[in-house]
Structures are given as C-alpha cells and as structure tokens.
Amino acid sequence: MGPLTGLTIIEFAGLGPAPYCCMLLSDLGAEVITIDRKARALSPGEAAPDYKFNIWNRGRKSVAMNLKAPGAIDVCLKLIEWADALVEGFRPGVMERLGLGPDVCLAANPKLVYGRMTGWGQTGPLKTAAGHDINYIALTGALHSIGRAGEKPVPPLNLVGDFGGGSLFLALGLLAALLEAKNSGKGQVVDAAMTDGAASLMTMPYGLRAAGVMNDERGTNLLDGGAPFYDTYETADGKWVAIGALEPQFYALLRQKAGLTEDIWDDQMRAQDWPALKEKLEAVFKSKTRDEWCVLMEGTDVCFAPVLSMAEAPRHPHNAARKTFLEIGGVAQPAPAPRFSRTPGAVQGAPPALGADTENILKAAGLSGNDIQKLKETDVL
Numbered sequence: 585m586g587p588l589t590g591l592t593i594i595e596f597a598g599l600g601p602a603p604y605c606c607m608l609l610s611d612l613g614a615e616v617i618t619i620d621r622k623a624r625a626l627s628p629g630e631a632a633p634d635y636k637f638n639i640w641n642r643g644r645k646s647v648a649m650n651l652k653a654p655g656a657i658d659v660c661l662k663l664i665e666w667a668d669a670l671v672e673g674f675r676p677g678v679m680e681r682l683g684l685g686p687d688v689c690l691a692a693n694p695k696l697v698y699g700r701m702t703g704w705g706q707t708g709p710l711k712t713a714a715g716h717d718i719n720y721i722a723l724t725g726a727l728h729s730i731g732r733a734g735e736k737p738v739p740p741l742n743l744v745g746d747f748g749g750g751s752l753f754l755a756l757g758l759l760a761a762l763l764e765a766k767n768s769g770k771g772q773v774v775d776a777a778m779t780d781g782a783a784s785l786m787t788m789p790y791g792l793r794a795a796g797v798m799n800d801e802r803g804t805n806l807l808d809g810g811a812p813f814y815d816t817y818e819t820a821d822g823k824w825v826a827i828g829a830l831e832p833q834f835y836a837l838l839r840q841k842a843g844l845t846e847d848i849w850d851d852q853m854r855a856q857d858w859p860a861l862k863e864k865l866e867a868v869f870k871s872k873t874r875d876e877w878c879v880l881m882e883g884t885d886v887c888f889a890p891v892l893s894m895a896e897a898p899r900h901p902h903n904a905a906r907k908t909f910l911e912i913g914g915v916a917q918p919a920p921a922p923r924f925s926r927t928p929g930a931v932q933g934a935p936p937a938l939g940a941d942t943e944n945i946l947k948a949a950g951l952s953g954n955d956i957q958k959l960k961e962t963d964v965l
Contacts, residue, residue: 586613586920586929591762594660594667595644596684597621600742601750601778602673602701603640608755610643611920612929617667617945619660622650622965623938635935636913643932647946648939653964657683661692662949668765669758673701676711686773696771697761701754703745705777717745720778724749726786733803733810749781804855806830812861813838813852816891817869824891825869825877838886842868939965 591614595606610616618641635641647663649656661684664670670689672679679685679700686698703720704710721727721744722737731738754776761774789807792798797806804810813829829838835852838844842865848857869877874890881888892900898909898916910919913934920929942965946956959965 585927586611587924587927589613589927591615591669592617592667593669593671593758594619594663596670596672596674596679598673598701600640600673601746601754602671604747605699605701605751605754605758606644606671607640607642608751608920609758610932613927616644617663617941618644618646618936619651619663620646620648620938622648633938635937636915638935639912639915639917641935642912642917644936645941645945646936646939647942649942649965650963651682653962655959655962656964659946659951659959659964660684661689662951663945664689664696665693666949667693667696668762669697669699671699671701671754671758676700676702676706690771694771695765695769697758697765697774698771699754699758699761699774699776701750701776701778703750703778705780706775717742717778720745720749721782723779724783724786725790726782728800729786729789729802729808731802731808733801735803737802744785745778745782748785749783750776750778753781753784804858810855810858812858812865815862815865817866819872819874819877820870821873821875823874825874825881826889826891827865828887830887834885834887837884841881841884841886844868 588609591609593606593609593614593616595602595616595618597603597618597620606616606618649659651657651660664684672684689698690696700706702711703715704713718727718739721740726744727737727739729737730740754774757774757776761772765771789798792805793800799805802808807814809815811830813827813835816824816826818824827838829835832852839849844864848861851857872880877888878890882890890900897903903909907919909916910931911917912931920931923929943956946959947953951959956965
C-alpha cells in the first residue's frame, strides 16, 4: 500500500544509519532484502539472540550468507540483477574487495542505484578512518554549537550525524536517483557522507552567523538555549518543560501566562538582559509542577510542551490520537512517517531472525532446491 510498493532494495547488513534508512524505505512500501552475515554456531547452553529489539531492522527479509565462500558473490549478483537499489554501509573499498563494487553491480544491472553510506565519504583524506557520529558532527561545526554557555559541547545522542545527516540524506539521494533512472534508464552511485549531511543540516546557523545574528559562543544565541524564552525549565516536581516563545505575540502570551509584568521583560531581544531573565524564569517555573504548567499553557500559543521521557511519550494524548507510536511484539516504537492520504505506509513486520527468508528469496530469484543445497554444502548458506 505504501508509495514505494514495487521497489526492491538489496541491503548489505551493517550498523546504524544504513539500516535505519532501509527501515524508512520499508515503512513506505519497498521490499528490503537484507544480506546478513551467516550466524556463528552457538556455544552449548548459549541462548539464541532476540531480534525483536532491533526495530531499525523491521520490515525486512533476511538472507544469511558467508560472502567469503566461493559462489557467494554470484548469488548476490543474481539478487542484484532484479533489484532497483543497493545499500551498503562499509568503509570505502570493502565492497570492491568483495567483488561487489559499483562497476561490477552496474554491469549486472545498468539501472541499479548504488547507495553508499559512510561517515567521511568515499573521497578525502579521512575516508578510511574509523569514526562515529560525535566525530562527524565535530568536523562540521554542529557539535561546537550545541551546549550550555561556558560548558563543553554536548553530544545530541547520535541524531545529527548518523540519522539526520546520514540516513535521511541517503534516503533522499536514493529516491532522487531512482526517479532519474526511471527517465534515463541508467543507474548511478549515491555517495552519502554523514559529514556532508550534517553540514547541510547546519545551513541556517551558517547563514545566521554570516549575518552577524549568531556567534560561535554556544549557549548565548537565540536557538541554542541562550534566550530565556527558548529553553527548558525545571518544575516543582523535578520534571521539565520546554518553551519556544520566539515571535512577539507568543512572547506576550508567555508573559501573561507566567505573570512576567516587570519592565525588564519589555525588550525581548535585549541579549544582555537574557541571563538575568533566565534566572527569574527558573524561579517562576519551579513554583508549579509540570502538570500544573501543562494545564495553564499546553495547547496555547505560548509554544509550550512538557519534556517527556521515552516511557511517557507514547502515552501523551496527542501522540496517542495520531498513533505516533505503535507496539510490535511487545516493543514500543515510532510509527512510519511521513503520512500519505492515498498510499499510507505501514510496518511490514517485526525484525526478522537471521536468515529467516534465505530459501524463499533464493527460490524467488530462480535458484532450484539443488542449487540451494549445493550452496549449503559449500558453506555459502
């Protein structure tokens, strides 16, 4: 039913942003076939892994293979021949050494869109270095900009590099290249680097800095917690609320709801007053519990929200009404997004066990029972 129904994507199993990208595509209707590494034998008494918590792998079909065994690459190419796209998240050169680089795969399937997910990119002096989200966003100016004034930079989970700069830009690139291939009949390589994506996410801050509206001292600017009307505040019960009253009319309503009547509040953008105003607001918000502030402000134009934990968020009335979260196999998780009026997305199933679909997929690709048996005997499967 999803808008990507009919697309087939071959994913080479990896970590983090590439699997999440494929989860998004699966949620929107694409058939994602993951080529997993063949499982090692369990030790006596060792429990089999529980895959249900790997929710970023939901909606897939799993084929487990030993890619280093003779004949494995031929099987991969047979699957790639009828795929629309391929996704891999290895360091540059790994797929080439396996015999599955872009030249080989595009020769087998000229319309293939070959998606590559890396931290540093396929080129550049750092391309083969190890790294994680924190390193990629450090290089782009993003990490430097996040944190409190006078304190060290704060890692924003791994949302900005891995998933924002990585997964989402890879998904965008894949869909753009697939649309172009539909017209040209030719595939191409999509080089999605988390550094490139994270830098793109910083477009607005770079523009504000160039205009002199934002400076390099974190925690002192309009959107980084420097402004008293755009920050989080602790409440009387030790919980937190978030305020984003940027526009003058929203700021005026914040003043009304919070009883901020002193003249010092009149000039909203007088930055030298912000530290003093923040101290006053801290005292104000500690005068009531989070729920009491919700009664007073939630749903108004103050631009207010309670700061919810992951345990609380699925139960909030707004999230519940929109079904923003769902539960699969007892695991609460975000629902597919965005939403479509005519071709809604849907989770195609729980994360599969390793190799759960190997034989069915290979038979669909044209391999016989005898072929599959030989692949087992030669340690491919």
